[in-house]
Amino acid sequence: MGLRTITSRMVALPYENVDTDQIIPARFLKTTERSGMGKLLFHDWRYDPAGNPRPDFILNRPEIAGAAILLAGNNFGCGSSREHAPWALADFGFRAIISTSFADIFRNNCLKNGILPVLVGRAVHQELFALAAADPNAEVTIDLEDQTLSHPNGLRAEFPIDAFSKKCLIEGVDDMGYLLGQLRRITEYEERLLK
Amino acid sequence: MFVLRFERRAARRPEPGSRRAAGPRSGFTGRTGAFPCAARPESVPVPRYGLSLMTNRSPFGKILPRPMENQTLFEKVWDSHVVRSEPDCPTVLYIDLHLIHEVTSPQAFQSLRSRGLVVRRPDRTVATTDHIVPTTGQTYSITDPVAAKMVAALEKSCAEFGIRLYGIGRPEQGIVHVIGPELGFTQPGMTIVCGDSHTATHGAFGSLAFGIGTSEVEQVLATQCLLQRRPRTCEIRIDGSFKPGVTSKDIILALLAKIGVDGGTGHVFEYRGSTIRALNMDERMTICNMSIEGGARAGMIAPDDTTFEYLSGRPFAPKGLAWEEALAAWRKLESDAEARFDKTITMNASELEPMITYGTSPGMGIPVSGRIPEPGSLGDASQRDALAKALAYMDLKPGQPIAGRPIDTVFIGSCTNSRMTDLRQAARIFSGRRVSPGVRVLVVPGSRAIKSEAEAEGLDRVFRDAGAEWREPGCSMCIAMNGDELGPGQYCVSTSNRNFEGRQGKNGRTLLASPLTAAASAVAGAVADPRHYL
Ligand code: SF4
Numbered sequence: 001m002g003l004r005t006i007t008s009r010m011v012a013l014p015y016e017n018v019d020t021d022q023i024i025p026a027r028f029l030k031t032t033e034r035s036g037m038g039k040l041l042f043h044d045w046r047y048d049p050a051g052n053p054r055p056d057f058i059l060n061r062p063e064i065a066g067a068a069i070l071l072a073g074n075n076f077g078c079g080s081s082r083e084h085a086p087w088a089l090a091d092f093g094f095r096a097i098i099s100t101s102f103a104d105i106f107r108n109n110c111l112k113n114g115i116l117p118v119l120v121g122r123a124v125h126q127e128l129f130a131l132a133a134a135d136p137n138a139e140v141t142i143d144l145e146d147q148t149l150s151h152p153n154g155l156r157a158e159f160p161i162d163a164f165s166k167k168c169l170i171e172g173v174d175d176m177g178y179l180l181g182q183l184r185r186i187t188e189y190e191e192r193l194l195k
Numbered sequence: 196m197f198v199l200r201f202e203r204r205a206a207r208r209p210e211p212g213s214r215r216a217a218g219p220r221s222g223f224t225g226r227t228g229a230f231p232c233a234a235r236p237e238s239v240p241v242p243r244y245g246l247s248l249m250t251n252r253s254p255f256g257k258i259l260p261r262p263m264e265n266q267t268l269f270e271k272v273w274d275s276h277v278v279r280s281e282p283d284c285p286t287v288l289y290i291d292l293h294l295i296h297e298v299t300s301p302q303a304f305q306s307l308r309s310r311g312l313v314v315r316r317p318d319r320t321v322a323t324t325d326h327i328v329p330t331t332g333q334t335y336s337i338t339d340p341v342a343a344k345m346v347a348a349l350e351k352s353c354a355e356f357g358i359r360l361y362g363i364g365r366p367e368q369g370i371v372h373v374i375g376p377e378l379g380f381t382q383p384g385m386t387i388v389c390g391d392s393h394t395a396t397h398g399a400f401g402s403l404a405f406g407i408g409t410s411e412v413e414q415v416l417a418t419q420c421l422l423q424r425r426p427r428t429c430e431i432r433i434d435g436s437f438k439p440g441v442t443s444k445d446i447i448l449a450l451l452a453k454i455g456v457d458g459g460t461g462h463v464f465e466y467r468g469s470t471i472r473a474l475n476m477d478e479r480m481t482i483c484n485m486s487i488e489g490g491a492r493a494g495m496i497a498p499d500d501t502t503f504e505y506l507s508g509r510p511f512a513p514k515g516l517a518w519e520e521a522l523a524a525w526r527k528l529e530s531d532a533e534a535r536f537d538k539t540i541t542m543n544a545s546e547l548e549p550m551i552t553y554g555t556s557p558g559m560g561i562p563v564s565g566r567i568p569e570p571g572s573l574g575d576a577s578q579r580d581a582l583a584k585a586l587a588y589m590d591l592k593p594g595q596p597i598a599g600r601p602i603d604t605v606f607i608g609s610c611t612n613s614r615m616t617d618l619r620q621a622a623r624i625f626s627g628r629r630v631s632p633g634v635r636v637l638v639v640p641g642s643r644a645i646k647s648e649a650e651a652e653g654l655d656r657v658f659r660d661a662g663a664e665w666r667e668p669g670c671s672m673c674i675a676m677n678g679d680e681l682g683p684g685q686y687c688v689s690t691s692n693r694n695f696e697g698r699q700g701k702n703g704r705t706l707l708a709s710p711l712t713a714a715a716s717a718v719a720g721a722v723a724d725p726r727h728y729l
Contacts, residue, residue, distance in 0.1 A: 015580070017556050017558075017581060019556070019695045021695040026674045026675060029299075029676065030341045030342060032301035032305070032345060032348050034409070044697050044702075049683070049702075074577060075457035075490065078457065078490060078556075079392065079487075079695060081407060082299065083299070083302075103490060105407065105408060108411070109408035109410065112408065112410040163283040163284075164284050164285055175422055179420055179422060180312075180417065182279055182418070182420065185287070186287070186289070186418060189278045190419075
């Protein structure tokens with residue numbers, strides 16, 4: 001299943017420097033599986049010490065059911081390289097994350113799991129938070145083909161993405177195929193290394 | 196002593212189109228698609244030779260140096276590892292050394308198997324168990340059943356694919372970023388990756404070393420390559436000599452306080468200057484280790500005589516003629532005089548004081564003699580919110596001095612500060628003193644080799660006599676996956692690298708500092724300035 005356009009409400013998480021330890025705490029890395037992690041997403045913010053959902057945390061609100069876009073603060077996904085973070089985000093249902101910046105490893109991990117990182121400028125970022133606050137049902141549309149993000153109120157922003165990642169996301173393919181296509185060159189490189 | 200097999204497995208020839216995605220991947224089919232650069236999958240050639248790290252030749256001598264001028268260290272290493280680079284596609288970068296551990300590899304091996312692929316270069320792959328191993332009585336079986344399952348999964352994969360594993364009970368076992376250099380696997384000019392963000396540690400040797408996710412672990416297992424976009428370069432120039440009580444940990448904490456946790460995003464740091472040159476390898480590793488905390492892809496230090504002296508005679512370092520060849524190549528790695536960096540940051544080491552963090556990101560650091568900042572003093576609204584949120588979690592009041600804050604635990608360990616230099620610093624403070632009553636102190640050496648060396652020096656007795664626990668090697672309370680953890684609300688002065696919410700145990704509170712500051716705080720029972728204990 002490729003990804004061309006997403007129209008969805010936004011789940012606004014207005015915190016800076018959210019690290020992958022918050023996205024999924026380390027104790028849940030004790031697993032050899034990669035599925036079913038959505039229920040652990042933002043675990044320690046989402047549940048109280050007794051394990052009950054905190055009703056005020058955004059992920060527990062009924063109105064976000066089915067939302068596929070996370071509106072995140074600056075420098076989202078910093079810290080640990082754990083791919084469990086995008087696994088949990090994807091399993092929860094997120095297909096795109098909007099922020100002003102992403103940590104490098106996290107960004108890579110998202111792209112490898114069919115999650116689109118949408119990079120926007122400060123002004124658009126603030127406008128989106130204002131929009132989500134004013135109307136939690138506001139839906140924005142992300143068009144990957146055009147690399148645009150828009151809302152019927154006239155908001156429209158372009159976002160960058162490299163051609164390769166774009167193609168992989170649109171076609172829903174993972175880039176291992178490309179690497180496996182390079183094996184002859186890799187062998188040549190290794191031979192050169194030995195000479 | 197090291198019995199190794201270097202046999203190379205024949206890669207199975209995958210049928211085009213027969214690869215399947217492993218497990219659910221939310222929308223990803225694992226299909227091989229048409230890529231923008233129109234590369235088509237080729238049949239997998241059966242490798243014809245074995246190439247080992249433990250060779251009497253330097254595997255890198257013939258690639259380096261590049262016949263180009265005015266290059267940075269990073270550019271030299273990057274350029275010599277480009278397998279393919281074409282417009283609109285990421286670079287195919289060759290990886291010399293792949294380190295793996297029990298937490299981020301099981302899913303990669305599963306996926307590899309389900310695609311019908313094998314490990315291309317087991318001889319360039321090294322495994323250890325560190326993240327979830329107990330640090331008490333490792334010779335006994337792991338009691339946590341899930342941890343035992345993960346360790347067993349790694350053992351099985353290593354046996355199946357012929358990967359050398361330094362697991363529990365082996366004299367080489369230890370934290371992955373400690374044993375790589377210790378055994379001489381880590382060498383200048385190499386590309387090194389690991390499914391762990393602190394892989395940057397190895398950059399202290401002039402290698403390009405960075406953390407990767409599990410999908411990338413699988414890609415390196417299958418192809419010994421990664422798809423990468425070339426990062427930008429940032430020079431971190433540090434000159435001047437330390438005042439007493441200041442360590443390399445304080446340099447990196449001060450740098451992070453200055454540039455913030457995203458100051459290095461998209462960049463590779465190269466640490467340079469007279470301060471760096473005067474550091475030993477342990478100290479250099481501490482700095483490179485935390486490059487990721489500034490958002491940098493990697494941190495590097497050009498190799499010099501200090502580096503070569505450290506490596507000489509290590510089990511997997513080149514020997515004899517190969518050593519001479521390697522040295523000649525390594526000496527050319529240094530950034531050229533006219534090399535340009537995309538960005539430069541300067542620091543004066545002589546102005547530094549011992550540092551400590553007060554918040555929930557490693558960039559929230561102040562001198563240990565300082566006061567906790569007021570959110571109102573920050574201009575940016577989101578930064579104000581972040582600080583207020585952090586102080587609420589830490590239950591610390593703006594304007595208060597950080598020194599004197601009572602603590603519950605001290606952790607001395609992790610890939611940042613668990614080497615001999617660190618243990619000696621801590622022992623210097625503990626010697627002839629006692630840990631404050633009620634404070635729990637864990638000293639966890641980075642590897643079994645360090646443990647033995649420290650015991651030979653009598654450091655274990657210094658720690659025990661002071662009332663600290665002397666543990667077995669592992670990640671321990673750096674990540675709190677093995678049962679070593681803080682209780683809710685507890686304060687810990689820790690020599691590790693992350694003070695994120697819950698990092699050392701649910702609702703635990705971490706203050707990052709040097710081994711000197713950690714030991715002084717253990718003795719004081721509260722955050723303390725190590726300069727009063729020297
Ligand atoms: S000591 Fe901590 S940072 Fe280092 S490898 Fe282990 S868990 Fe990661």
